[in-house]
Amino acid sequence: MYRNFRIVPNIIFGRGSFNQLDDVLKDRRVGADAFMVFVVDDVFTGKPLEGRIPLRGKDLLLRVNVDDEPKTKYIDELVARIRAYSPVTPAGIVGIGGGSAMDIAKAVSLMLNNPGSSADYQGWDLISNPAVYHAAVPTLAGTGAEISRTTILTGPEKKLGINSDYTLYDQILLDPELLAGVPKNQWFYTGMDCYIHDVESLHGTFINEFSKAYGEKSRDLCRQVFLEDSPEKDDKLMMASYFGGMSIAYSQVGACHALSYGLSFVLGIHHGVGCCIAFDQLEDIYPEGVREFRQMMEKHDIPLPRNVTKDLDSASLEKMVTTALGLVPLWENCLGPDWANLMTRERAMELYRRM
Numbered sequence: 546m547y548r549n550f551r552i553v554p555n556i557i558f559g560r561g562s563f564n565q566l567d568d569v570l571k572d573r574r575v576g577a578d579a580f581m582v583f584v585v586d587d588v589f590t591g592k593p594l595e596g597r598i599p600l601r602g603k604d605l606l607l608r609v610n611v612d613d614e615p616k617t618k619y620i621d622e623l624v625a626r627i628r629a630y631s632p633v634t635p636a637g638i639v640g641i642g643g644g645s646a647m648d649i650a651k652a653v654s655l656m657l658n659n660p661g662s663s664a665d666y667q668g669w670d671l672i673s674n675p676a677v678y679h680a681a682v683p684t685l686a687g688t689g690a691e692i693s694r695t696t697i698l699t700g701p702e703k704k705l706g707i708n709s710d711y712t713l714y715d716q717i718l719l720d721p722e723l724l725a726g727v728p729k730n731q732w733f734y735t736g737m738d739c740y741i742h743d744v745e746s747l748h749g750t751f752i753n754e755f756s757k758a759y760g761e762k763s764r765d766l767c768r769q770v771f772l773e774d775s776p777e778k779d780d781k782l783m784m785a786s787y788f789g790g791m792s793i794a795y796s797q798v799g800a801c802h803a804l805s806y807g808l809s810f811v812l813g814i815h816h817g818v819g820c821c822i823a824f825d826q827l828e829d830i831y832p833e834g835v836r837e838f839r840q841m842m843e844k845h846d847i848p849l850p851r852n853v854t855k856d857l858d859s860a861s862l863e864k865m866v867t868t869a870l871g872l873v874p875l876w877e878n879c880l881g882p883d884w885a886n887l888m889t890r891e892r893a894m895e896l897y898r899r900m
């Protein structure tokens with residue numbers, strides 16, 4: 546069976562397009578009680594971008610903190626705050642920030658229309674009611690969260706996305722000007738998330754011409770950004786992120802992402818840097834990709850955290866391995882149907898020990 550693939554229906558791309566956000570939301574503001582909730586990364590508190598948010602009438606500016614990657618408990622709290630703010634369901638949710646803020650906005654828009662805790666919906670296609678209208682404005686490029694059908698959450702039992710067609714944004718606004726001001730290491734780590742999406746998609750057994758078309762273009766753009774220092778690098782990275790996301794949506798990521806989930810679940814290491822730490826150990830699986838990644842790292846003089854697992858007891862290491870090996874489709878994509886014989890617990894443990 547082939548997947549019937551839903552995509553984001555409305556996209557604006559261009560420098561300064563943030564100024565059109567008010568116009569985009571106008572049609573959604575129907576009735577006197579209609580209000581928008583702007584879910585904004587609190588890194589922008591008091592910054593010029595915050596002053597440019599088109600707040601009107603009863604709109605709510607909801608600043609969110611992303612020091613920790615999104616947790617189900619935090620999503621539930623934010624939903625409760627919106628419900629306490631107004632008995633009326635918001636007309637729309639607008640996420641402004643990196644992958645974390647965009648994922649929070651997705652999850653909030655789903656949970657406003659679905660009962661219970663967000664932890665109940667971690668998995669595939671467990672959501673029954675469509676989300677509140679939601680739009681995203683990325684301020685950091687690489688995750689592909691702007692176009693993916695998932696919002697990745699850490700719950701009490703697992704780190705797993707709420708994957709559904711309803712998770713997809715209704716609108717995205719890609720303004721490369723908003724990437725200015727991202728700290729350099731963060732720019733690199735999140736950019737590498739995209740590059741690794743491409744490598745894992747292109748080298749996977751699930752690869753097909755659809756994913757290849759997007760993955761090759763995205764990898765090419767990453768090379769222009771990270772090896773050639775193209776003057777249009779923000780515009781290019783924004784499109785690389787989008788294309789990288791499109792590529793994995795019709796294939797899958799692989800070993801690096803599986804291992805990074807273990808790092809994140811046990812040590813709270815953030816996605817981009819966690820992928821870099823894991824990828825650096827995967828020369829056997831992705832020789833060319835890892836070589837090029839190291840070239841990029843050297844060119845930009847980026848440090849990589851080392852020995853992150855050295856103080857872990859064996860129970861924690863086991864938990865990491867269990868988390869990583871539980872992501873069956875990722876391993877199947879990476880190593881084929883015989884993956885479990887190729888990536889044994891011992892081999893995964895050894896990779897973690899080296900990180």
Ligand code: NAD
Pocket residue numbers: 586587588611612614615642643644645646648684685686688689690691693694695696697723724725726727728731734735738815816817
């Ligand atoms: P992030 O959103 O966690 O942000 C990283 C840091 O950069 C934060 O401190 C943030 O405040 C700051 N920042 C963001 N934009 C900035 C700007 N313009 N200027 C200055 N600082 C800025 O980082 P990320 O790598 O974009 O996202 C990681 C998150 O995305 C993780 O939670 C991960 O699980 C998730 N993710 C989701 C998907 C998906 O498909 N839904 C895919 C990959 C990753």
Ligand code: ZN
Pocket residue numbers: 688738739742802816820
């Ligand atoms: Zn990723």
